[in-house]
Amino acid sequence: YKLLSQLGVRNLSSANQKINEAFHKGQPLMNPLSLTPDTPEPLEPMPFIVVVIDELADLMMVVGKKVEELIARIAQKARAAGIHLILATQRPSVDVITGLIKANIPPVSPFRSPVG
Structure with a gap:
């Protein structure tokens, strides 16, 4: 988030676009957060x-409320930072995919796998 802020952009795609444009102009952007500020390295596009998270139901049974809060927090911040979440469960009930998780994660496309 600090790097995005330093670059004056709001998301990873915009940051990568800015980095690529500067590189193609022959003026690569230097890392403003470099550990060697006297000789900062040029920025490269970020992945x-x-x-x-596989078998969310098991995680919710073992850890419960804390994991729910952490997933919601990651989901809130994830999109701008270029983080994508995949949550999988065999039991998509309300005690697994809670209201807090639903409120912070876009609609889900369920897929079934063959049994046996």
């Missing part, structure tokens, strides 16, 4: 991140 998107995919977080996969």
